[in-house]
Amino acid sequence: MSRSEELFERARKVVPGGVNSPVRAFGAVGGTPVFIASGKGARVRDADGRELIDFVASWGPLILGHAPAVVERAVAEALRAGTSFGAPTAAEVDLADDVRSFVPSMEMVRLVSSGTEACMSAVRLARAFTGRDRILKFAGCYHGHSDTFLVKAGSGALTLGVPSSPGVPGAVAALTLNARYNDVEDARGLFAKHRGEVAAVIVEPVAGNMGVVPPRAGFLGGLRKLCDENGTVLIFDEVITGFRVAPGGAQALYGIRPDLTILGKILGGGLPLAAFGGRGAIMERLAPSGPVYQAGTLSGNPLATAAGRAMLAALKDGAVHRRLEERSARFEEGLRRAIEAARVEACVNRVGSMLTLFFTRGPVTDLDSLSGVKTDRYARFFHALLDRGVYFPPAQYEAFFISDAHTDRDLDQALAAIREVLGSI
Numbered sequence: 001m002s003r004s005e006e007l008f009e010r011a012r013k014v015v016p017g018g019v020n021s022p023v024r025a026f027g028a029v030g031g032t033p034v035f036i037a038s039g040k041g042a043r044v045r046d047a048d049g050r051e052l053i054d055f056v057a058s059w060g061p062l063i064l065g066h067a068p069a070v071v072e073r074a075v076a077e078a079l080r081a082g083t084s085f086g087a088p089t090a091a092e093v094d095l096a097d098d099v100r101s102f103v104p105s106m107e108m109v110r111l112v113s114s115g116t117e118a119c120m121s122a123v124r125l126a127r128a129f130t131g132r133d134r135i136l137k138f139a140g141c142y143h144g145h146s147d148t149f150l151v152k153a154g155s156g157a158l159t160l161g162v163p164s165s166p167g168v169p170g171a172v173a174a175l176t177l178n179a180r181y182n183d184v185e186d187a188r189g190l191f192a193k194h195r196g197e198v199a200a201v202i203v204e205p206v207a208g209n210m211g212v213v214p215p216r217a218g219f220l221g222g223l224r225k226l227c228d229e230n231g232t233v234l235i236f237d238e239v240i241t242g243f244r245v246a247p248g249g250a251q252a253l254y255g256i257r258p259d260l261t262i263l264g265k266i267l268g269g270g271l272p273l274a275a276f277g278g279r280g281a282i283m284e285r286l287a288p289s290g291p292v293y294q295a296g297t298l299s300g301n302p303l304a305t306a307a308g309r310a311m312l313a314a315l316k317d318g319a320v321h322r323r324l325e326e327r328s329a330r331f332e333e334g335l336r337r338a339i340e341a342a343r344v345e346a347c348v349n350r351v352g353s354m355l356t357l358f359f360t361r362g363p364v365t366d367l368d369s370l371s372g373v374k375t376d377r378y379a380r381f382f383h384a385l386l387d388r389g390v391y392f393p394p395a396q397y398e399a400f401f402i403s404d405a406h407t408d409r410d411l412d413q414a415l416a417a418i419r420e421v422l423g424s425i
């Protein structure tokens with residue numbers, strides 16, 4: 001029995017499903033989850049001492065790779081000064097200023113501890129600001145696990161939502177409308193049906209939670225217009241795309257200014273930290289300046305804030321993003337050639353350093369286009385790569401990430417493994 005197997009057996013007795021977040025359990029690919037002991041640069045070491053080239057990157061935060069020296073130093077220094085005060089610190093103000101300089105639409109910023117918390121709070125704020133209850137999201141997008149968002153579309157986009165998890169009250173789910181991703185007209189139809197009732201449109205400006213799905217030309221701009229026409233708050237959930245697809249996130253890449261933005265992942269430098277922010281007139285409604293309640297004991301935690309500041313400082317001059325674009329484009333090209341050579345039905349979506357290889361002819365543009373995806377083939381692909389020391393996400397409908405720590409050698413080694421594997425599954 002491997003050490004990971006032993007640990008998983010123990011874990012299942014004390015932690016539901018043996019993991020603290022479902023996708024980690026390998027349910028989508030089968031087998032025993034790899035327990036990680038440590039990580040440095042582009043590589044992790046598992047509990048059995050095996051070294052793996054990591055493309056999960058903690059699901060997005062690690063744009064500099066594991067344990068980058070700049071973040072290590074900043075956290076060590078913060079640690080010596082105390083781990084939590086529950087009182088304001090200078091570093092929180094500095095981080096809010098940093099965020100504003102990267103993402104100018106975020107005139108004011110509130111720090112929280114997770115993306116879930118940030119999305120939940122932003123929607124409460126948008127509801128209070130507009131005095132409306134409904135929100136519109138897109139099928140296949142993920143905005144954390146608060147009740148409002150655990151809703152999938154019924155049969156067709158005009159159907160009211162039904163909860164996709166027990167425990168979510170039907171009355172809450174009914175307030176969530178689902179439109180087709182990349183389809184402004186579908187959203188427009190829902191607005192027409194619920195005129196004057198939609199508080200917020202929330203969208204991943206590049207979808208990352210049904211695998212990577214780029215926005216079609218005109219999609220984000222169309223949503224901006226729709227929101228302006230209807231007095232609705234436009235929220236970009238940039239938990240994955242923030243600081244990832246460009247230093248200023250997807251809103252900089254596509255030139256669309258949302259009213260509110262959600263950040264997480266990279267913002268915390270690998271520690272638990274997230275944020276929401278945007279137009280001052282909306283943000284000023286938050287307690288204690290306004291009546292909309294939102295709070296957190298560990299919000300703006302000194303270790304997380306220090307890690308985040310160090311991370312953003314490393315991204316400031318744009319050199320990291322230039323390198324990432326060049327390497328990611330080369331990796332994408334390598335994947336395409338490998339797919340062609342293996343004559344396997346697959347396609348690649350990429351925006352910057354976030355990518356997905358889908359086992360379908362494609363193109364993948366929304367949730368519906370995933371219906372023909374061969375997830376069993378992905379499972380074999382995943383395990384064959386793992387056997388060759390390459391750690392991809394243990395689920396087809398996820399993004400994988402290239403970090404600044406991935407060297408040409410790492411990427412070539414991974415591509416060689418992928419070529420070999422694609423030919424044999």
Ligand code: PMP
Nearest residue numbers: 114115116142143144237239240
């Ligand atoms: N929004 C998006 C777009 C996400 O990808 C995620 C997490 N993957 C979340 C929100 C929730 O963030 P967290 O896991 O930190 O609660």
